[in-house]
Amino acid sequence: MSFQLPAEFHTQPTPFYYYDLALLDQTLAALTAAARPGKFRVHYALKANFNRPILERIKQAGLGADCVSGGEVQRALEAGFGADHVVFAGVGKSDAEINLALAADIFCFNAESVPELRVLDELAGAQGRRARVALRINPNVDAYTHPHITTGLDANKFGISLPDLAGVIDQLDQLPNVELIGLHAHIGSQITEMSVFAALSRKLNDLQTWLEDRGHQLPHLNVGGGLGINYEQPDEQPIPDFATYFGMFEQHLQRRPNQQVHVELGRSVVAQCGTLLSRVLYVKESQHTRFAILDAGMTELMRPALYGSHHHIQNLSSQLPEQAYDVVGPICESTDTFGRARLLPETHRHDLVAIRSAGAYGEVMASGYNLREKAVAVYGGR
């Protein structure tokens, strides 16, 4: 079934984000079933979408929270996630952010460098606490995704590269207010080649053996997020293939007895339930190209401009024969283009257009460039 906007929103001023909470609930049900309670602990990566109604559903489904800023830690706590289910990642955590998370006594910091560990130690000591830490390693595993969203290669800024790990652990062992509880890795986002999770598992298996030889038994292992979604055909696959994703780790990761394995998924949880709605301002026909100029632009959904990402586009108002359009926004940048030569039914001013799979990394990456107002969010399927 293709996308339908509930009638109550047909007069909503555009552009706006529409979220289908019923689809979110179905996605969460599939996710929690595939994670097989007790087998995997799932943390939702707030960076993908931190709207309150969405967070409340996710919390109700029993997920924890994966945060990448003090603001996200705060938002997760306000939304009711227990501090013991909050993890805090990020290559550049400020002192204020660390202090906030320490004071809340969150479950774990995913730490990425010796300088960060020293600051964690100092600030935890000042608060009379111990910081639980998982070391984010950079496993140098290619995620076969867009180069801008690959995070686990030597050239990327994230994590501790493997040759440096022994030195980092030696220094960590000297820090009295930091407790090593696990390893963390996250190799990239929008991953569709599932074999990379087997490669990651094998690296983690070797590392664990190496650590055990040095006397470190780790109760926690966090394998990150990254499961991709179907942007080309959102209606064919509204719910991502969680079973295959978890299956890769079940098959290839050598879990130690009583070890807790964590994942932190963002996109696959919320992408398909969100749609950006926009109206056509003008159809401009030149000698070369036929443009459909929308009232939404890269300020509302930056992914096509930033990564050349594909989002499925539908004209909800027209049933006329199809023509090719370059679908663009009103922003003063040539990259403000949602799609080139897209086949849409003959399109006219005021037609309503849906830009699909926009629930993750859409609204959260909006900007006020050109002094644009922030698009509102509305919710259906309650």
Ligand SMILES: Cc1ncc(COP(=O)(O)O)c(C=O)c1O
């Ligand atoms: C450290 C970390 N964890 C989790 C995520 C969530 O990833 P995804 O939305 O691809 O599941 C990201 C984003 O890529 C990340 O950087």
Ligand SMILES: N[C@@H](CCCC[NH3+])C(=O)O
């Ligand atoms: N923002 C990116 C993904 C990066 C995820 C954060 N590490 C996207 O829209 O696809």
